[in-house]
Amino acid sequence: MQRLTVEHKTIYRYRKPVRFGEHRLMLRPRESHDLRLLSSRLVIQPEATVRWMHDVFSNSVAVAEIRQPASELHIENIFVLDRYPNEDQTFCIDPYAKKLPFSYSAREIPDLGRNIERHHPDPDRKVIEWTRERLSLTGDMDTEDFLIGVTRDIRSSFRYEVREEPGVQTPVQTLELGSGSCRDYALFMMEAVRSVGLAARFVSGYLYDSALDGLKNGTVGAGATHAWVQVYLPGAGWVEFDPTNGSHGGSNLIPVAVARDPSQAMPVSGTYDGDPEDFLGMEVEVEVHSVIAPSPVALEPERRA
Amino acid sequence: MSNTLLARFAQNVFWLGRYIERVDNLARILDINETYARESHGSPDWRRVLEIYGDTERFDASRVQTGEHDVLNFYVLDTKNFGSLVSSVNMARENARSIRHLISTEMWTQLNTFHTRVLQLTQRDIWPTHISRLCKEMKEACQTFEGVAEGTFFRGPAWHFYSMGKYIERADQTTRVLYLGCDLLEEDRDAVNTVRWNALLRSVAAYHAFRWVRPRGHRRGDIINFLLHDEGFPRSVKLCVGSVEIHIENLVLRRGQPRVPAVENACTHLNFVLETGLGHEISAPALRSFLDQLEIGLIRVSDEIAAAYFRMG
Amino acid sequence: MFDLGITFTVYSGENSIDRTLPFDVIPRVIPAEDWHRIDTGVRQRVAAINLFLHDIYHDQKILKDGVVPSELVLGNANYRSEMQGFSPQKGTYVHICGTDIVRDDRGLFRVLEDNARTPSGVSYVIENRHLMMRSFPDLAEGIPIADVDDYGRQLAKALAEVAPEGVSDPAIALMSPGVFNSAYFEHIFLAREMGVPLVEGRDLVVERDRVYMRTIKGLEPVHVIYRRIDDEFLDPTAFLKHSALGVPGLFDAYRKGNVTLANAVGTGVADDKAVYAYIPRIIRYYLAEDPILDNVPTHICREPEGLAFTLEHLAELVVKPVGESGGYGVIIGPHASKRVLADLRRKLKSDPDNFISQPIVNLSVCPTLTRTGVEPRHVDLRPFAVTGESTWVLPGGLTRVALRRGSLIVNSSQGGGSKDTWVLV
Known part of the structure; x- marks a missing residue:
């Protein structure tokens, strides 16, 4: 078990005070058998009325009505959570799904259908060709090997770039540019595995990197929100694959939102009343720290922002 | 009750769909072959059609028996060729007959009219000067059937x-x-x-x-x-x-x-x-x-x- | 009509000819009071036939009381001893009955024949009406004509009424011998009108004495079968052994009460031409009423007086063999040659039980459109009675017309035609 704290700050700056429209925030981690939220705080400046809802995927969404105009919008989210990762990397995939191609079971198809469909055109079949080559390298059409291979290959053959601007490159663009952000990598992987009949979905959230953590009270590097992929494998369920880091299993990943398409899982989205030139820029800061969990005798206070 | 479809009827209607499509495609191929696939001395190379359908052996064998050397006849009028236009339309109608009550009146009427017309085809209809017109007619009959089905088939x-x-x-x-x-x-x-x-x-x-x-x-x-x-x-x-x-x-x-x-x-x-x-x-x-x-x-x-x-x- | 595929396949010949039943555009009109008589008369007759059938397959009181000769019933080829002791639902044996009615020269309606096995022709009744209304929409304007579109619904309702006990939503199927049967168009038509599946023997299977249909979902239960197949072909294990049309085990399922057959097995005794002669007595026996519709006077050659009368007046009578259906084998005395009559005389003497004779009924005529203009042609009428718990008669029925001048043979299988029948309300 790991106890982690996450601080996520987003700052929007404007040339002059502007009025804000409704803002949609997907910042609260998805709690489940492997993640327990211990405390959470959302601070918005200027003041906002916040209501919570569940979107179509049951992600927690905070809908904020920002009450006053301002030239800076600060959104700060701090939470502490316990993460129980599934250390066992051997997937318990059902026998019929161990080799490609396989059909999902009758009960699962209606709900998976849309996640198998490709969403982005590939007229010259470039993405398919890339996938095909990976497939031909997979011995015996083993599903697990194929997916792990794809995850690693994306990491090694593309150049990672941090892109702050909203929006995602199409898979074809990512392939042609040979580079992309974690969101672009995730989308590319989704479309690649979908082309061989696998159900995949997009996940946005946070990454805990112990190398960036340093000591308990040490300095931390600037982080960003992270994006990766979940693939549905009968028997094992939704399994995380992180093409940015070439890893799978998700032991260091904190999922916030799952979606069929990246456009549905933006951490922060909203509008302002004004001209495009009024927008000066946006800053994002993410810090994820590990915390020693209190033993029966509490030795350390929990970190607070 | 109307949701219960007998297994036999499912088979009939499946094959109805296949046979009509087959006729449509065959007419199309014959037409294109006639226009565009010419040998060096200018006449259509009908043997290409045999290649498409994998019928070369079967045709050559029947030719030895019957002395018939006309590929066009084989594909249009020959009732002994189960893949011919005439045979396929026959089969389509036979299948439709068993499921007469499941298809619309208009579908049945149109198919009957088509079938009657096909029964009247003669050697004249496959003369070089007429074949294109025949193919067009066959194609249009199939397309009409499909259109009627699209509009009226429950x-x-x-x-x-x-x-x-x-x-x-x-x-x-x-x-x-x-x-x-x-x-x-x-x-x-x-x-x-x-x-x-x-x-x-x-x-x-x-x-x-x-x-x-x-x-x-x-x-x-x-x-x-x-x-x-x-x-x-x-x-x-x-x-x-x-x-x-x-x-x-x-x-x-x-x-x-x-x-x-x-x-x-x-x-x-x-x-x-x-x-x-x-x-x-x-x-x-x-x-x-x-x-x-x-x-x-x-x-x-x-x-x-x-x-x-x-x-x- | 050929385009529509309405046909009546003529039996003769190797290749089945799809021949459209000729349709005459001049309707036959029946006034309300006439119809009332026919309606009540048919219902009375059907009630008596059902009681008769129940009796002969149980206590046989009518035979013991000598009203009908025992050997006529028990020795009848259509009597099914396998039906003894079995009681169909609601006591209904004849669910669908076609009663052939003629009008004699005094204008009286008389029953010529009962059809209690697999009567056909109702599809023409409804299609003829549609044809008339499409072709001459203004002709019936202002005239109150009874509707005939309800038949399918009434029949389905009646059959549901006689489903096996305890079945709440009975599944009904129409069982046909297949595309080569002369009445196949009607089978399709009825299946559609009733909204039930059209099945052949090969689509049904009996498991543990219950009947199922082979569908794309697997086996689905069937509770009532409107069967247009003769008794002998229903079940190869019970009846005619080499029939491929039937369903092995069907009769067992039937006797165990797990499926209702309409019409019941063994109803042929009631529409037998010899038994026909006794129907008026049968009506009186069970209902204590005089028949509303009388028979055509009939001489039963099995009875000595009947045979004697027939032989004496051979040249003036219509002689019918008891077994055939559809007008075949009927000799019309005045139209027959000396040689045919001599041959008939011989047959009568050697096998009198097989014949009945009737005077020629000068069938009523109806204006009919011919090549030479509107001329009278002989007609008869076949109303259809549907019985579940009670009897409902389709208003009108099939008017058959003998298209050849002077001909009295109206049967479709011998080249007759039909007209739309208008019952005025």
Whole structure:
């Protein structure tokens, strides 16, 4: 078990005070058998009325009505959570799904259908060709090997770039540019595995990197929100694959939102009343720290922002 | 009660869909062959049609027996050839007769009229000066039937089986025509190639569609990919297989039909082969082997549908 | 009509000819009071026939009381001893009955024949009406004509009423011998009108004495079968052994009460031409009423007086063999040659039980459109009675017309035609 704290700050700056429209925030981690939220705080400046809802995927969404105009919008989210990762990397995939191609079971198809469909055109079949080559390298059409291979290959053959601007490159663009952000990598992987009949979905959230953590009270590097992929494998369920880091299993990943398409899982989205030139820029800061969990005798206070 | 479809009727309506589609495609091929596939001395090379349908051996054997050497007669009037226009229309009507009560009055009327007309065909209708007109008439009769079906056939289980038959046959046809592409790939005289590639496109009504998608030139692999994968082209193998799957889905989701894993597996497998079976560099041997796999996949889908739905009890 | 595929396949010949039943555009009109008589008369007759059938397959009181000769019933080829002791639902044996009625020269309606096995022709009744209304929509304007479109619904309702006990939503099927049967168009038509599946023997299977249909979903239960197949072909294990039309085990399922057959097995005794002669007595026996519709006077050759009368007046009578259906084998005395009559005389003497004779009924005529203009042609009428718990008669029925001048043979299988029948309300 790991106890982690996450601080996520987003700052929007404007040339002059502007009025804000409704803002949609997907910042609260998805709690489940492997993640327990211990405390959470959302601070918005200027003041906002916040209501919570569940979107179509049951992600927690905070809908904020920002009450006053301002030239800076600060959104700060701090939470502490316990993460129980599934250390066992051997997937318990059902026998019929161990080799490609396989059909999902009758009960699962209606709900998976849309996640198998490709969403982005590939007229010259470039993405398919890339996938095909990976497939031909997979011995015996083993599903697990194929997916792990794809995850690693994306990491090694593309150049990672941090892109702050909203929006995602199409898979074809990512392939042609040979580079992309974690969101672009995730989308590319989704479309690649979908082309061989696998159900995949997009996940946005946070990454805990112990190398960036340093000591308990040490300095931390600037982080960003992270994006990766979940693939549905009968028997094992939704399994995380992180093409940015070439890893799978998700032991260091904190999922916030799952979606069929990246456009549905933006951490922060909203509008302002004004001209495009009024927008000066946006800053994002993410810090994820590990915390020693209190033993029966509490030795350390929990970190607070 | 109306949701209960007898296994026998499902089979009848499936084959009705296949036979009408077969007639449509055959008329199309004959017409294109007549216009575009000419030998060096100018007359149509009818043996190409035999190649498309894999009938060369059968035809030559029957020729020895009957002394008949007219491929056109074989494909239009010969009642002993189960693949001829006359035979196929006959079979379509026979199948329709058993399910007379399931199809609309208009469908039955139109098919009867078509059948009566086909019974009246003579040698005169396949004269060189008349064959094109005949093919046009046959095509239009099939298209009319399909149009009437589209507009009047109740979207119950029978409709779905009819559609499955139609799309499987259509996918099969496109695959057969693509075998011609194998020969073209082996030649490298581009001037001749263009004409014959165009003829190939026309034989599945793809010429204009392809030009629309690729207005400024293309590589030869593009035509093959277009006919296989383009989801806008009505006769692409991908679209046809996808349509079969949609109808199977509808049977399950809307008609309370239990799922049959064997059928779904056959479709998944075929899709997988279709997507991943052919690489970027398309060579004649690779294409030929790939098309063989498609054919096998299509037969498997058809067989699994038959096993699942037509032989109950 | 050929385009529509309405046909009546003529039996003769190797290749089945799909021949459209000729349709005459001049309707036959029946005033309300006439119809009332026919309606009540048919219902009375059907009630008596059902009681008769129940009796002869149980206590046989009518035979013991000597009203009908025992050997005529028990020795009848259509009597099914397998039906003894079995009681169909609601006591209904004849669910669908076609009663052939003629009008004699005094204007009286008389029953010529009962059809209690697999009566056909109702599809023409409804299609003729549609044809008339499409072709001459203004002709019936202002005229109150009874509707005939309800038949399918009434029949389905009646059959549901006689489903096996305890079945809440009975599944009904129409069982046909298949596309080569002369009345196949009607089978399709009825199946559609009733909204029930059209099945052949090969689509049904009996498991543990219950009947199922082979569908795309697997085996689905069937509770009531409207069967257009003769008794002998219903079940190869019970009856004619080499029949491929039937369903093995069907009769067992039937006797165990798990499926209702309409019409019941063994109803042929009631529409037998010899038994026909006794129907008026049968009506009186069970209902203590005089028949509303009388028979055509009939001489039963099995009875000595009947045979004697027939032989004496052979040249003036219509002689009918008891077994055939459809007008075949009927000799019309005044139209027959000396040689035919001599041959008939011999047959009568050697096998009198097989014949009945009737005077020629000068059938009523109806204006009919012929090549030479509107001329009178002989007609008869076949109303259809549907019985579940109670009897409902389709208003009108099939008017058959003998298209050849002077001909009295109206049967479709011998080249007759039909007219739309208008019952005025």
